[in-house]
Amino acid sequence: xxxxxxxxxxxxxxxxxxxxxxxxxxxxxxxxxxxxxxxxxxxxxxxxxxxxxxxxxxxxxxxxxxxxxxxxxxxxxxxxxxxxxxxxxxxxxxxxxxxxxxxxxxxxxxxxxxxxxxxxxxxxxxxxxxxxxxx
Amino acid sequence: xxxxxxxxxxxxxxxxxxxxxxxxxxxxxxxxxxxxxxxxxxxxxxxxxxxxxxxxxxxxxxxxxxxxxxxxxxxxxxxxxxxxxxxxxxxxxxxxxxxxxxxxxxxxxxxxxxxxxxxxxxxxxxxxxxxxxxxxxxxxxxxxxxxxxx
Numbered sequence: 001x002x003x004x005x006x007x008x009x010x011x012x013x014x015x016x017x018x019x020x021x022x023x024x025x026x027x028x029x030x031x032x033x034x035x036x037x038x039x040x041x042x043x044x045x046x047x048x049x050x051x052x053x054x055x056x057x058x059x060x061x062x063x064x065x066x067x068x069x070x071x072x073x074x075x076x077x078x079x080x081x082x083x084x085x086x087x088x089x090x091x092x093x094x095x096x097x098x099x100x101x102x103x104x105x106x107x108x109x110x111x112x113x114x115x116x117x118x119x120x121x122x123x124x125x126x127x128x129x130x131x132x133x134x135x
Numbered sequence: 136x137x138x139x140x141x142x143x144x145x146x147x148x149x150x151x152x153x154x155x156x157x158x159x160x161x162x163x164x165x166x167x168x169x170x171x172x173x174x175x176x177x178x179x180x181x182x183x184x185x186x187x188x189x190x191x192x193x194x195x196x197x198x199x200x201x202x203x204x205x206x207x208x209x210x211x212x213x214x215x216x217x218x219x220x221x222x223x224x225x226x227x228x229x230x231x232x233x234x235x236x237x238x239x240x241x242x243x244x245x246x247x248x249x250x251x252x253x254x255x256x257x258x259x260x261x262x263x264x265x266x267x268x269x270x271x272x273x274x275x276x277x278x279x280x281x282x283x284x285x
Binding site: 014015016066067089092093096 | 186188189211237240
């Protein structure tokens, strides 16, 4: 079965980007390793052919760290289908007690926010994989 | 009626300053409409503060003196307390911001307004505020200084 592709903000230099990236790791390594695949945004930006092929052949969930929405834009430009696009800021609005801080290393709030983000993404992954099963 | 807009471009950023509005030095704008004025956050201040996560305003009937907190915003970068530029009482608030604080980023002089205030000492308040040209000069200095530091 084709895995759901997760493409996070590359997370360089800002806390919200780091939350996006950490959340993507939690989904792909811990919560849904069998049904998801991480594709680094940087490879898409560089035009890596394998990364573009992975994105083009699967449903993608993008996680953006800011309103520039680089992850969502790059998946679309790479020929992929964005099934869901999440913004870390929207997740934070649902979890105001989890204020992220830190860049190389997130504070406790940021780590918990990444976990909450990952759980939202996992739910969306389940919906997508259920749709495929019942198609 | 269309407002005339001053535009300031510094580096890759462009900041808009509508003529006819008044500003305090923290970037709160005042648009007088008869005895009531709308208040909001300037384009320069919203861009410098970053994407809005939350915006909270004081409730209707809150009385204000210049300098009193009338709103606060939390962005991805900073928490900012906004001081009132006018004397009066809040008569309306922008409830749309509860669900969509990003309106401050998207339309700072329109749908992103914060509160409406019944003015009680406007002439005195106005004399202490910056008009569009003076505010333009202030943010030009600030923006150019920030670009030099970067």
